Amino acid sequence: MNFEKNAVLETHLQKVGAEHVMVQGHPAGLFVLFFTEMWERFSYYGMRALLVNFLVSTIAQHGWEWTNSEAMKLYGLYTGMVFLTPLFGGIIADRLTGYKKSIMVGAVIMTLGHLAMALEGFSKSFFLTGLVLIVLGNGLFKPNISRWSANYTRIKEVKRTLAIPYFIWVSMGGLFWG
Numbered sequence: 001m002n003f004e005k006n007a008v009l010e011t012h013l014q015k016v017g018a019e020h021v022m023v024q025g026h027p028a029g030l031f032v033l034f035f036t037e038m039w040e041r042f043s044y045y046g047m048r049a050l051l052v053n054f055l056v057s058t059i060a061q062h063g064w065e066w067t068n069s070e071a072m073k074l075y076g077l078y079t080g081m082v083f084l085t086p087l088f089g090g091i092i093a094d095r096l097t098g099y100k101k102s103i104m105v106g107a108v109i110m111t112l113g114h115l116a117m118a119l120e121g122f123s124k125s126f127f128l129t130g131l132v133l134i135v136l137g138n139g140l141f142k143p144n145i146s147r148w149s150a151n152y153t154r155i156k157e158v159k160r161t162l163a164i165p166y167f168i169w170v171s172m173g174g175l176f177w178g
Contacts, residue, residue, distance in 0.1 A: 085139025106141030
């Protein structure tokens with residue numbers, strides 16, 4: 001059912017020439033792709049860099065004073081779920097929502113997760129809820145953003161212009177925290 005919806009949308013976009021709208025020599029949709037991938041990487045690598053440090057820091061340093069062992073268990077669970085949930089996100093997109101809607105919903109859920117974590121000072125439940133939301137949003141976002149970029153690389157003129165800028169923009173998100 002969703003494959004039919006995506007096919008109808010893609011046919012419509014081809015009719016109106018949407019994939020030929022260019023911005024600085026690149027298809028306009030690539031800029032959205034670049035920036036969403038970049039911020040997803042920023043989110044993931046930022047969490048990897050800060051999560052354990054926050055959990056083991058003292059209360060005076062605004063941390064939770066967990067033991068290193070406890071913090072590493074949560075970190076391992078978080079990282080494992082970040083890699084597991086895309087399996088389910090791909091299935092959801094294939095059977096229910098389509099990949100474009102999954103990308104949008106996943107991005108919104110990850111944003112809500114980061115907002116919840118910002119409210120950690122009010123209650124520890126905000127922090128844990130935020131982690132769960134980030135994992136769930138990533139599950140919808142990650143496999144489907146790859147499909148979106150794969151659709152762009154099928155366009156011959158995009159193949160020539162995509163590789164270098166795509167990897168630069170996507171890697172910048174990880175570079176900020178690397």
